[in-house]
Amino acid sequence: MTAKNTNDAKKVERLEVVRHSAAHIMAEAVSSLFPQVELGIGPATSEGFYYDFDLPRSLTPEDLSVIETKMREIIASDSPFLHEETNKDTAREIFSSQPYKLELIDELDDETATVYRQGSFVDLCRGPHVASTGEVKAFKLLSIAGAYWRGNELRPMLQRIYGTAFETKDELESSLKRLEEAAKRDHRKLGKALDLFSIHEEAGAGLVYWHPKGATIRSIIEDFWRSEHSKRGYDIVYIPHIAKIDLWKSSGHWEFYQDSMYPPIDIEGQSYLVKPMNCPGHILIYKTQLRSYRQLPLRWAELGTVYRWERSGVLHGLTRVRGFTQDDAHIFCHPDQLEDEVVGVVEFACFMLQSFGFNDYEVMLSTRPEKYAGTIEVWDQATETLQRSLERLQIDYVIDPGEGVFYGPKIDISLEDSLGRTWQGPTIQVDFNLPERFDVNYIGDDGLEHRVVMIHRTVLGSMERFLGCLIEHYGGAFPIWLAPVQAAVIPITDANLDYAREVALQLRSEGIRVEVDERSERMNLKIRDAQLQKVPYMLIIGNEEMNNSTVSVRLRNGQNIRGVSVPEFKSMVKSAVDAKETV
C-alpha cells in the first residue's frame, strides 16, 4: 500500500499561488473586454484554475484566445499585486456593482475584508498572490463551461473559464502533452478503435453493448473475480432483475432512492421495479432459513446488473451509465465479526486492484448524510468500526463528512491510473438498517434471535466503470492475460497460409487466443494493423519458419525474436499470463 504524500508541499503551495494569480489576471482581462461583467469566484484547483463570470453573452472558443492575448498584455505590464485590508462597509462600496461579491462579503466571518489590486482591477480575495503579474510565466486557457453560482442548481448559471498555469513553460508543455496523451487513451475512442463496446442512440443512452473483444476481457476478469471470491469463502448467488414495489418499500429504497429508480412497471395489476441494487434479493435468500451464529459470516457475491436513472447530462462512456453490473457481495455477520470482515474486504479490494496494476489509491471514509435511516448511535458505532479497520491496516484515509449512503457509512477507494488520474472504484458499506427493516436475524449461542450486521461491498466497483478505467490505464495495450487477441499470426505469402493455420490451431488448443491474418496483403500492413490493435504478440511466418517449424515473434514494443519453436512460444505466453505481464 503506497501512501500518497505531497512530496514537495512548498512547490505545491507556490504553484497554487501562481494559479490563483493567473485567475485574477484572467478576471482582469475579461473585465476589460466585458466591462459589464459580474464576477463570481476564481480559485486555483489541483489541475489549474478557473473563474466564474456572469456575462451579457455566451463565450465562444474564439474568445479564449482574445482573453489570452489580453492576459499577456497584463503580464507584460508587470503590475504589482497590492494587498489591502479594509472593513466590510468599504468593501461593499468597492464592489457595489458586483452582486456576487456583495454576497460573499456578507458572509465573511469577521469585519475585515481583504482585497487585492493589480492595475485597475480589484478583487475580493484572501490571497496570497505573487508579487506582480509578470511572475505568471506559463499559462493556457483550456475550456468554457457552465457552472451554477456556488454549485447550487437553483442559483444562476455562470460561465466558467478553465485554465492552467505552471511556474515554467516546460512544465506547462509537459502538462499539455499529458492532456493530449489522456485524450488518446480515452476509453470511448479506444472502445471504438479496438472494437470493444458500443452505446446506441436508438437503443438508449447509458446502456452498453459489449462486442466480442470487450466481452472477452470482461469475462476473463469475471472468471478471475469468481475464483478469487471462492478462495476467500464467498459463495455465488443470482437474483432476478425486477421485484414487486413492496420489496423496495420494505428496503427503504423507494423512500430514499426513488430519484434514481425507474418508474414502476405494471404487471397484471401489480407494480414491479427494476432493481437499482442487489441487496434485498440477497436478504430474501438469507431469510429462507433460520440461521445459526455458527453459519456466520455468510459471504454472498453476485455480478449483479442494476439499473439507475442517471440524469442525461451526467452520462459518460463506460464510467457513468444507466445499466451496470456491480461486482457486488453482501456479508451477513454478527457485530463481533464486523471489524475482521471489513479488514478482509479492504485487503481483498487492494489485492484486486494490484492485480490490475493499480498500486496507488486513495481511501475515503464517508460519514452520515443529511437523509439517513436508523439511529445516530448505530451510525456512530458503524463509523467507528470502519475507522478501526483502516487503522488496523495502517491505511491513510480522508474523512468525507456527510457523504455516506442513506443506510450506512462507507469506505470508498479511488484508484490512480497510469496517468495519475483518479477513478472511483471499490466501495465498502456497513448497513445496520436493512437487517432492521427486513428483520434479518441469526440464532446466537444463547438460543435467542439477534440482528445480523450487513456489509455491502464491491472490490472493483462496476464492470463497466472498471473496464473503462482499465482501458485508459493500459491505453488499450492490455496485459497478456487480458488481451482479447494474444497473438496475431501473420503469414508472409499465401504459400505460408497452411502452416500459419496449423500454428494457430496448436496454440488455440492450449487456450491461447490467436487470429490468423489471412488477407492477401503485405506483411507490413498486417503488422501495422496488429500494432494498432495493440496485439501483444505477432507471429511472422515465412518460408524460413515453415521449413524449421518455428515462428518469428514480434512484440508490440517492436522487439523481435526469430526462430522460436511453437512449444517455446506456448510457454512464453503461459508464463506471461501467469505473471500478468504487460510486455
Added chain:
RNA sequence: GCCCGGGUGGCGCAAUGGUAGCGCAACCGACUUGUAAUCGGUAGGGUAGCGGUUCGAAUCCGCUCUCGGGCUCCA
C-alpha cells in the same frame, strides 16, 4: 436536469443558402512480398429525427433524440 458546443457513408473528416466530397475500411482485380500503410478499379450517404422559413436547406428557425466540455449527482 441546467449552461455552452456538436451530430454528414462502417470509421475519421470536408462542403455555411445553389441540387454532398475526401481518406481509411468494404467489395473486385493484379501483385506473393521478411518486421508499422502495394497498385488499380467498383459500390456506398442525401446530411440524427420531425416540423417550419425559402424558388432552393447539410447550412437559417423550432421541437425531440443523442454526443462532447462542465455544474449538480454517482458504482
